[in-house]
Amino acid sequence: MPLINFAAREINYKIVYYGCGLCGKTTNIQYIHRKVNPSARGKLVSIATEEERTLYFDFLPLSLGTVKGMNTRFHLYTVPGQSHYNASRKLVLQGVDGVVFVADSQISRLDENVESYLNLWDNLLDQSDDLSRLPTVLQLNKRDLTDIFSVADLTELLNHTSSLVVEACALTGVGVFETLKLICKQVIARTAQA
Amino acid sequence: MGTRKALVFSNRQMRRVDEILVRLREASGSRFIALVSTSGQPITSSSVDASPDALSLASLAASSFAATQQLAEILAEREFTLLFHEGRDSNLHVSPVTERVLLVLTFGRETQLGKVRLYTNRAVEALAPIFADAERDEEDLAIDREYSAKADQAIEDLFADAE
Numbered sequence: 001m002p003l004i005n006f007a008a009r010e011i012n013y014k015i016v017y018y019g020c021g022l023c024g025k026t027t028n029i030q031y032i033h034r035k036v037n038p039s040a041r042g043k044l045v046s047i048a049t050e051e052e053r054t055l056y057f058d059f060l061p062l063s064l065g066t067v068k069g070m071n072t073r074f075h076l077y078t079v080p081g082q083s084h085y086n087a088s089r090k091l092v093l094q095g096v097d098g099v100v101f102v103a104d105s106q107i108s109r110l111d112e113n114v115e116s117y118l119n120l121w122d123n124l125l126d127q128s129d130d131l132s133r134l135p136t137v138l139q140l141n142k143r144d145l146t147d148i149f150s151v152a153d154l155t156e157l158l159n160h161t162s163s164l165v166v167e168a169c170a171l172t173g174v175g176v177f178e179t180l181k182l183i184c185k186q187v188i189a190r191t192a193q194a
Numbered sequence: 195m196g197t198r199k200a201l202v203f204s205n206r207q208m209r210r211v212d213e214i215l216v217r218l219r220e221a222s223g224s225r226f227i228a229l230v231s232t233s234g235q236p237i238t239s240s241s242v243d244a245s246p247d248a249l250s251l252a253s254l255a256a257s258s259f260a261a262t263q264q265l266a267e268i269l270a271e272r273e274f275t276l277l278f279h280e281g282r283d284s285n286l287h288v289s290p291v292t293e294r295v296l297l298v299l300t301f302g303r304e305t306q307l308g309k310v311r312l313y314t315n316r317a318v319e320a321l322a323p324i325f326a327d328a329e330r331d332e333e334d335l336a337i338d339r340e341y342s343a344k345a346d347q348a349i350e351d352l353f354a355d356a357e
Contacts, residue, residue: 003201003235004337007208011337033281037354056257060236061249064348068341075235078294091260095201095233095294111341136198177353184349191200192342 001095002191010071013187014095018120019102020112021053021081025143027170028102032180044089053131055082057092064184074184083115090123098135098187100179102170103158105140105148110157113161117158121138135186136163139179142170201231201294207324208238214320215240220311223305225284228298229254229291229321246300256300259288278307287311291318292325328345 003012017025026046033044042061049055059079064072079089097108101120104111124131138159140151149157164182168175203211211229219227219240226240231254239248259277266274277288287299287310297318301310 001200001233003203003231003233003237005203005237007203007205007209007212008238014233014235032356037355040352043247045250045253056261059250059253061253062352064345064352067345067348068339069343072345073249077234077251077253085266090263091257091264094260095231095235128348146295173357179355181349181353188345188349189342191337192339 002097002187004070005069005082008071009066009069011191012073012075013073013097013191014077015098015100015183015187016093016096017076017078017100017102018089018093018116019141020079020104020109020116021083022118023102023104023109023113023116024168024170025078025081025102026054026058027137028081028100028141028168028176029060029076031170031173031176032062032076033060035177039111040065042066053076053082056088071085072188074187076180077111078158082118083119086119086123089119090126093123093127093129096124096129096134097153097190098137099131100137100139100183101158102139103154103193105142105154106145107147109147110149113154113158132161135183136161137179137183137186137192138163138165138169139169139170141170141175143167143174144172201235203237210324211321212238212240214317214324218299218313222301222310224299224301224310226298226300228255229253229260230296230298232256232260232290232294232296251298255276255286259290260297264281269323289314289318291321295321297321300329349357 040063044157045059047056060076062074077092079092106123140154166179215227226241229237234253236248236252236255262274262277279286282303284300289297291297
């Protein structure tokens with residue numbers, strides 16, 4: 001649910017990067033923070049453990065500037081991927097407008113990917129939401145590695161909503177902005193239709 | 195799906211809200227007051243001097259408050275009605291206005307917690323009915339296909355340089 005303030009002429013959208021531990025959610029956000037025009041971004045907030053694993057979330061606000069008189073912002077969040085942090089993931093999902101599901105393409109991470117994908121469905125259902133009705137992009141990360149699943153296999157396993165699919169290597173930035181562009185356009189198109 | 199509804203604030207609502215916040219800030223002796231959504235987005239604020247980073251503050255305050263609600267559930271408490279952090283020079287006070295709106299205050303040694311609580315409770319009583327009306331005005335039409343097309347172009351422009 002976007003927040004629309006006509007007095008301040010502002011619209012804020014919330015986009016959440018979801019996926020299993022070490023799939024590259026934080027790497028996506030860090031790359032965006034490094035590369036985007038500094039005047040368009042706010043502070044990157046990370047609540048992480050000493051080992052730099054996400055404990056609660058990362059948060060990065062991006063400003064699109066004024067669009068038809070409305071100052072438009074995207075608030076990017078990640079969730080903690082490790083399975084025992086589910087309570088935190090539920091909190092971050094509150095009020096979400098769009099989801100980027102980041103999949104780790106490595107064959108060895110199959111179980112973690114599927115578990116995280118099912119967990120996303122469950123947590124959205126708990127808040128009376130539905131992934132099939134939410135703007136979603138599936139990012140297949142770590143395409144530069146060997147021993148990875150094919151795009152077709154991962155799509156069959158992790159894309160039950162016919163979402164757009166992007167191949168990525170978040171470490172080097174491949175596919176990071178393509179993913180961001182697609183999800184931003186989808187959440188905006190959804191508001192315009194509402 | 196009920197939760198997919200946008201949180202929309204009209205000019206009329208925000209004028210009333212801003213008046214209440216300024217009065218609350220003056221009466222309570224607070225330094226900074228903000229309304230934020232429970233999903234972590236800033237709505238409006240009133241400040242004595244330079245405002246803190248409102249975007250980060252909204253995100254962190256909403257997250258902390260959501261976490262305390264979960265703690266309450268684990269402790270079989272119906273709800274914790276507020277979140278309070280006491281610092282050396284400044285304090286943070288977060289309380290719910292409605293299910294989707296939180297009131298955040300910061301204040302220092304120049305006032306007392308009791309005073310802040312008293313005036314905050316009164317302000318919440320005045321604010322809640324304003325947000326209870328799901329008002330939309332004619333400006334709602336600003337979010338249309340033209341907006342969507344212009345936003346798409348702005349997205350292309352913003353991220354083109356970064357790739």
